[in-house]
Amino acid sequence: MGRTDHTATRRQLLRAGGAATTAAALGAAAGPAAAQSDTDFGGWFDDVGNYDGVVDKTGKEEVTVEVGVENGQGPYGFGPPAIRVSPGTTVVWEWNGKGGSHNVIHTEGNFESELVSEAGHTFSHTFESSGTYKYFCRPHKALGMKGAVVVSESGGGSSGGSGSVSEPDYGGWFDDVGNYEETVDERGSDEVTVEVGVENGQGPYGFGPAAVRVSPGTTVVWEWTGKGGSHNVIHDGGSAFESELVSEAGHTFSHTFESTGVYKYFCRPHKALGMKGAIVVGNVGGGGDSGGDTGGGETGGEGDAEASGGVLPVPNDFTGWFALFFGGIAGLAAMAVLGTEAYAEYRDIAAARAAAAGGTPTEAPAESYQRELDEGYDPLGTAALVAGYFVLIGLLWAFMYFVEFLAGPSITG
Amino acid sequence: MHVHRFEKLWFGAALLLIVAFIATIVYGAAGPGVAMVSDDGGTIDADKVANGNFNQTDNFRSPGVYRENGQVHVYIVARQFLFNPGTSQAIEVPANEQVTFHVTSADVMHGFNLAGTNVNSMVIPGQVATFSVTFDETGSHGIVCHEYCGSGHHTMAGKLTVVSQSQFELAPDADAVEASGGS
């Protein structure tokens, strides 16, 4: 399984420093998509909260992807994020107007939309060659706004599911959960305790352990550690269980799980900080309930090979132009400055030679003025300037107070 | 002491400006009646707020919207990183009627601002911010926490909906709570 390296925290990005900066700044001039299976997008979907496998849309002429769906961090997702289509299919991205401005940018530059925020805006691209096309929204890439289109002749591959119990497919649920390592097997116990408020890398905002596998009929007891303020336990996508919002250490909440399945849950106040967990009841495995998405191997990307070779590095997004613009200005400025400096240095040396001959300082320290003005002078210009300033701030004050301030709803008691 | 006559004039103009500013502010308070958040909300034990023991306090109730003596009162608890109510479900208040907000914190300092309006208050643990607002128009306002409250601060927001008088109704259990007499 192409599972995230959960020991890597987001903070390590900072330490990656220059490398990360450069990679982000250049968009993604990466090499051609290597032979990939649809279960391995090379970590592309590791931080995409709404990724839940590849949705099969093969055989259709036109497929619509929504731009701006909820992905756990806000309306920063593509819905669905990953689709499989047949060659010749036109994919239409449709903006839903949420989450500000979005765009759709192919990592290798085959297609790129404008940056738009209006609801109803559409952008389309027809995919002819087989391969895996990863794309993202530039402003919200860091928030997990990423997607992919897999173009292939056939439908889903053979099922990879086996009888053995493997890690369930949590669909990205644990991507931002720092203390998730793997599902702890507690099958056979009658009662299992999960701590509420353990360290998860962002503070005491974790469930310990984050994921537990139990047998049907087991009672799970959540026990509060008292750290990290108030927490609760809320079933995600259902209403099987929901605790109160409590902060005291020692408080407990329990639920008995009878039916087989994957129960995801979270703490409402700290969900954004990765306070999420799951209870797996029974022998639910990775291949069990989502065969088409997890199995199968597939090659792709040969159509993109030419995109990476011998092309001038023309920017393909705002950041690229931003960098190019400033790089250009900085380069011109540096040349101008060096020229000025060389000339100034030349004049200094010439002046110093002349001065050495004459034995005087290179520059006269005192200015010589055209005339001397004493106390009696009237600063007429100053009077004009301060009078202008007086009028300006008077007008601005009146505008701010009477137009901007008094027009809106105000506290009146 | 020798002072140039232009400077004397400017000194006078500057004083005039200052007095005019103070006069405008006094007008805002006396004319349109803009009031300041003050100390009339009283103090509260932040521990009781954190643990939901609102029946032990006399100036705060279980979070929600109530009608007390005919007036609408909204009790809001801010905590890392949500407004209760506000974040999970929008706060609903009537238009053209004075609504009094009581806001306090269960943990650290927060802010309470209806985005783009003058409804703006700090939320300080141990203090209850009390202020009244009359909304003239229906519609919705975003609630922003504008004071840094921890690493998830940027996720802390909510919503307030202003509905017409006829559409406004209290949640079914609000009356029950009032009847049972928490305060």
Added chain:
Amino acid sequence: MATEHPDNVTDAPGETPEETDESYVEIDGTERRRAFVDRYPNAAQAVRVLFGVSFLSFAVGALFGLVQALHRTGVLRVIASADYYTILTAHGVLLALVFTTFGITGLFHWANTRSLGVAPTSQRLTWLWIGTMTLGTLFAGSTIVAGLFPDIPASADVLFTFYAPLEAHPLFYVGAALLIVGSWIAGVDWFLQYREWRSANPDSRIPLQSFMVMTTMLMWYLSTLGVAVEVVVFLIPWSLGLIGQVDPLLTRTLFWYFGHPVVYFWLLPAYMIWYTVLPKLAGGRLFSDPLARVVFVLFLILSTPVGFHHQYTDPGVPAGFKFVAMTNTMFLLLPSLLTLFTVVASIEHGARQRGGEGYLSWLRSLPWDRPAFTGIALSGIMFGAGGFSGMINAGMNINYLVHNTLWVPGHFHLTVGTAFALTLMAVSYWLVPQITGKRLKLRGVAALQPYVWFLGMVLMSNAMHRAGLAGVPRRTAEPEYQQFSYDTVVGGIAEMQMQIALGGTVLFVGAVMFLAVMLATWTLSPPNANLRVNGELPEPLSTATDSPKVLDNLKLWFAVAVVLVVLAYGIPLYSMVADGILSPGSVPFPV
């Protein structure tokens, strides 16, 4: 001791000494003009160290500023949003506390020594306060940066205001306390210098720059008392677990008791440069020495009893005391408006002496190609705009419109971020040669730099002010919320974000240009050069002898300031502690 040049002790305040042989020094067979570094080598060394630390923290702080500007606007994200606040804390502390305090003490050390003509009394004392401040900076800085590394069990993501009950590592508070204690000792150093001068000049008026240094320091002593009590009495024991809880409103009030005067601690050194150095750079003379003294006395008196204007939206503070703070704050406009007139008139004097004519066309006769002049002049223009947004902040009820929105950082990037920062950078182009004996290098870069900073600040600040009016909050890693959108007055949110990102980048370029000039001057320029600049400041048009002597009675003005503070703060502080000094209390919430 004043072993160097005792003859200078008799210099009248601010007067230009006659050009004599004393003005020259002979080194290695060549005669050159005496600079500050020749007259007071020990003081010059101290100023060099202070400027060094100041500029180093400026470099780091500016880089973090760029990271924030690009992150917040969504242009480029190299950090996680949860780490944004670590970067923001470091940016605020490094620039608003370290860069400023070291830069200011450096300027004051130079100004007091230059204007009194007396060397600092004890080099050991000078190193003591520089060492204390540096140690404090290292403590606070390391705990903040540790927040970026999850393996280090310390962090201080509490922002520059460190409001309880968010709790930082104890070392952060200890560092902040040491930085302030160091600045207190620095004041002692300067008052001792003054006492030595006074014993030799029993009847002279206090030289203007020294007068400004001392009034500013008296204000600083009075105001830092608040933050010292907050940190030493409450936050350090609390973070060490010695006391279980603190009153968040009380500690916040103590912070803002210090939090507004501190902006005058940043601003007054800039004013000192505007009053004493800028006229000379413009080719003129200070218009009025007496009014300059009046202005500084007003700041000493009025700077502290205004802190509640940062707490207009606070529950628990009676509205009446908010009104008192508002009127005091409005009267603080007076010294700044007087400064506007005097400083512009002094520049105009220079321009007219250089041949300027007309109502406004004299502006063209100013030396716009000299970085020291342009930097200070542009910072003054920006302060005119920052002053206006400050008036809105001060306007009690209208403050609801902008409290804790992006308007506020827009405002203080014009004041501390330009009026102070650009003035310090600009005066460095003039002063650093004098304290090093080296000529300025990269003069072309230097000439351009103030314009770059100005442009960047225009872009960033106007957008921040407009975004604030639309209700966009400050101190948040994310520009937008999913629940709602903002109604803007002028322009769109995307356009504002673009301007903020562009402006932040241009400002960073400006910072790099300044640091390059300083680095090149330090490393490439040969020492003992015949400088292009000299440190003589011309006599004012209207001198101190025109003013009543009572202006120099610092004890009187300090006493008046204390009385006003008691009036403004006595009752509200009493009511906050009346229910128990630690209650209503809050337990710590570690970040």
